[in-house]
Amino acid sequence: MDVAEPVTLKTLAGELGLNVSTVSRVINAEPGTEAKWASPETIRRIQELARQRGYARNPHAASLRTSRSDLVGVIVPRLQDYVLATIYEGIDAAAEARGRVTVVANSLDDPIRQRLRTESLLARRVDGLIFGDAHQESPYLDELAARGVPLTLVSRRRAGHVSVTCDDEAGGRLAAEHLLSTGRRRFAVIAGAEYASTTLDRVGGFLEVLAGHGIGATDVDIHYTGFDAPAGQRAIAEILAGPSRPEAVFAVNDFAAIGAIGALQTLGISVPDDIAVVGYNDTPIAEAVNLTTVRSPMVEMGRLGFEKLLALLDKEEVQSERLAPQFIARSTA
Known part of the structure; x- marks a missing residue:
């Protein structure tokens, strides 16, 4: 034959x-x-x-000719996190449109695991990397850049690296301005984790506006418990154990806000009549529970993060970008 x-x-x-x-x-x-x-x-x-x-x-032959694999590695804290999963969808859609393939790995927000997963992806010849789990104090991203590894950051930013994020300082300011406009003067913050720029920027913007109205940072009850619903529940327990009850709570993540609302309702505390609650990101569940929140452009963040990585691979000059947030008023504040 x-x-x-x-x-x-x-x-x-x-x-x-x-x-x-x-x-x-x-x-x-x-x-x-x-x-x-x-x-x-x-x-x-x-x-x-x-x-x-x-x-x-033949992608293998093309790789030999161009010294590129057309693979892009993506490191996220957890793909079960709706925000990072949505950002990843933006990355993956942009990659598909450009004929690239993405490989995603979870770091669990642990620097040691981040290093191990990244080195594993580099061993598989990814052309570049996109990180959604940047830590402010970790030197690893600087080490990668010194080795000449092309990389961009999404969701979180870090000095010295190209990033695409929401303008989280502006988002924090929007939350504070709204709560002040409703007459609240005593505040608590469920602040996430101190190693994340999302925490530092959102809280920083919030406190900046309060300071302009004579409310100092020491007058605000801040709790760094995490980004998920259990973190919101833990924060409420800590807040209510304090000397004074706030009139409003700003959570830097919708899921922490939803956990907080659940904990307040269990205790018979009315939202927003007794304590108002504002979240951040505007995930679908936020709309489902009528959560007042700050919307971040998650899909666009991922798309632009990928496009900037391609520009770096092509040796182009690339700048970081912060995307505008939008305040979404609903029934919890």
Whole structure:
């Protein structure tokens, strides 16, 4: 039985009467960039014949030619975290549109695990990395940059690295301005983790506005318990054990806010009549429970984080970007 010869770039070029290099450049071009190599009619002929002949691009051969694997590694604290999962969807959609593949790993927000997972991805020849779990004091990202590893940050920022985040300081200011407009003057904050820029920026913006109204940071009850619902529940226990009850609580994450509301309701404390609650991110569950919150552009954050990484891979000048938040008023504040 005769075995069909594989269809190669040389085969296609011969049938079309074109140079192999022209056919190769068109077929291996990133989607939308084929016009750099040929006329629209030539591109149409090449792509049509490739489909007819069942030509399949060899990613391994392409990798050897370009020194790129077309793989991008993504490190997140936890994919079960809705915010990071949504940001990752933005990354993955942008990667698919550019003919790239993403590989995601969980660090559990642990610097040692972050290092191990990252080195594992680098051993698999990823072209670059996107981090959603940056810690303010960890030197590892600086080490990677010194080694020449292309990387960008999403969700959290860190000095010296290209990042795409929500303008979290502005978001904190929006929360404070709203609560002050309702006449509240005694505040508590469920602040997340001190190693995350999301905590530092959101709390910082919140306190900045309060200070402008004569309420100092020492007058605000701040609790660094975490970002999830149990963290919100723990924070409420600590807050209510204090000397004075706040009139409003700002949680730097919707899930912590929802945990706080549950704990308050269990104790018979009315939200917002007794204590108002504001969250952050505007996840779908926030809308479902009518949570007043600050919306962050999660999908766009991921998309831009990926696009900036590609720009770094192409040796372009790239700047960090902060995306505008939006205050969403509902029934909890």
